[in-house]
Amino acid sequence: MSETRAGGSGATPAGWLAWFCILASAIVSFVGLRYVVEYRLPSTPAGIAFPFVATVGHLSAVTIMVLAIAWLPCRLLPPLRSMARPLTILAAASWLTLLVMDSIVFAQHRFHIDPFTAALFDASTWALGAVLLLVFSALSVVLSANARRLAVTRSAATRRVLIAVPFILLLLGHVMHAWADARYDGRVTAYARYLPFYYPLTAKRYLARAGWVDPETARKARLARKVGDGDGGELSYPLEPLQCVADPARRNVLIILLDGLRFDSITPDQMPFLSEYASGSLQFLTHYSGGNSSRMGLFSLLYGLPSSYFDAFYNIQRPSVLTEAMLENGYEFSVIAGYTLRSPAHLDRTAFAEVAGLAQFEDHENENDASRDLRAVEAWEDYLRDRRSDAPLFGYLQLDLPTLNVPTSFPMPAGLSPDDLDRLESDRQAFHRLEYLRRIYFADHLVTRALEGLAGAGLSEDTVVVVTGDHGQEFDDSGQDLWFHGSGFTDFQVRTPMIIHWPGREPRTFFHRTSHYDFVPTLMQEIFGCEGPAGAYSVGSNLFGEQDWNYLILGSYYNRAVLTPDYVMVSYPGAVFELRDRGYRLLDDVDLDGDLLRRALADMSRFYR
Secondary structure (H helix, E strand, C coil), X not given: CCCCCCCCCCCCCXXXXXXXXXXXXXXXXXXXXXXXXHCCCCCCHHHHHHHHHHHHHHHHHHHHHHHHHHHHHHHHCHHHHHHHHHXXXXXXXXXXXXXXXXXXXXXXXXXXXXXHHHHCCCHHHHHHHHHHHHHHHHHHHHHHHHHHHHHHHCCHHHHHHHHHHHHHHHHHHHHHHHHHHHCCCHHHHCCHHHCCCCXXXXXXXXXXXXXXXXXXXXXXXXXXXXXXXHHCCCECCCCCCCEECCXXXXXXXXXXXXXXXXXXXXCCCCCHHHHHHHHCCEEEEEEECCECCHHHHHHHHHHCCCHHHHHHHHHHCCCCHXXXXXXXXXXXXXXXXXXXXXXXXXXXCCCCCCCCCCEECCCCCCCCCCCHHHHHHHHHHHHHHHCCCCCCEEEEEEEEHHHCCCCCCCCCCCCCCHHHHHHCCCCHHHHHHHHHHHHHHHHHHHHHHHHHHHHHCCCHHHEEEEEECCCCCEECCCCCCCEECCXXXXXXXXXXXXXXXXXXXXXXXXXXXXXXXXXXXXXXXHCCCEECXXXXXXXXCCHHHCCCCCCEEEECCCCEEEECCCEEEEEECCCEEEEEECCCCECCCCCCCHHHHHHHHHHCCCCEC
16 A cells, blocks of 8 residues: 655544555454355365455455545545545445445345345335445544554554455465366355355366366266265255156157357258258247356256356256256266367356266367367267167257357358358458358258267157257347347347257247246156146246246346346446346336346245255
8 A cells, every 4th residue: 555644633644544444354354254154164174264265355355445446546636635535434334334235135135236136125225224324434434543543553564464464365265266166166166156246266277277187087076076065055956845757758858059049040041951840840939048148048048047046056066957857867968069068158067067978079170171069969979879778868969159160161051152251351240140150051060960860879759859049149230239149138149049849749839938947847847747836946937838928037147137028127247237128229217117126036046045
């Protein structure tokens, strides 16, 4: 902290800011222990130490940053210098108030304050906030007076040592988290989501490349360990024991996941095979993902739950009830990805956390005539050719459209030539649309091969085949300068096809509003004969129940949204939100449905203890 010298009895002595930060950090750390109290400590030394190290280090560092931001501009601008200390005191009081309010919300809902919760605060909640602000303002004035005294009576060396402690703990916490995360040790990482504004360090790929951690060995150790409550215990999932009687036929299931598949992709010109295949299958034409990114889209598909639960499942590496049902019923798994099952979707730590032998080709050559996704399909064909088991099969084949390399020898779609890409390079929208068209055209060929392999193995008549995407892909179709995915919650980014070829069911087209949240309940009820409400393990319902959703919770990497048939409410970090119509144009005035938001918040928290 910079030294500030001023004369007079009311002047701020040198070192006041540093001592004020030290005292405020101590109070904030004490308040932050509320998060540790809410956490069920594991039994390992690292698992016990991490919550305390991370809490003190992170919250103290945030406190110092907040106070410095309030102090420094005023000190640098002469007209505002007299306001530096009062504004810093107010910043401390405001931060303490926000932290206490957040800890209350987290204790109740298991997620931190965001625009959705703030929009539902009633008068008593705001009154509590006002009272807390007054109390902490008075406390901050007392801290300020003590900081003045300490600045005069204590040495500069003492305050420099004390101000360094939070940053040492902050660094230590991030290193502990990165090491535990790379080693699949949820007993340490599970606490990370308890802290507000905490984005812990991960370094899985770096540690693997450096040879310090072998991901496959670490994953096998996790599978062997299978720590139960020691890895956490914050989830109440499912809400009640499932009563299931699996179909004796135990149908095979194959999911073909095309990353970034737009809802308008499957046409005779763009994807001729899938277009014809869809006409003989079950089609859900108004289908939505649970997110605009791979991580949240796949989580909604394979769990039937909103993104608010992702961190909890990731940290304890708990698969979904669907995966557990397949494991319990003796299914053989073949999980293959053209790119990776690790970051960003982290399927190796969530949906397939207890599945051995995952295949991924992220390090495979992916240029000229080499294609990772083609190699993935070849691996699927090899698996089917060598398979000798009579066990029911669960296949998962993921093709990555955003990075898919189309071999130079593969023909262009009808009416197009490679020269068209060069000609359109200066037109960003036209270029990316054409490049996307090339990729889905090649992906259609890969899907053809994958399903021909299934037929060649004699499994087509006993296999439920699902073709869908994790999210959409936008090329500024909304006119809001939004590109690709993860940049907005437009239909172009969150709608995706859902095609199910179900032996024994007549082809049919469904027009009711459906979502990825409905997939797990459908398989749990139709294949595993699970009785009782789907709400015990999902926020969705059976796809064949023809029940429109009234709202959808949509997740992304840093924010979320609630989608209704009329508008979308988008939240951002810092309690900022905006309302947009379904064309994604900003709305100035919308009468928010408070009951709808309460139900959405309940869906985002009811599977926590």
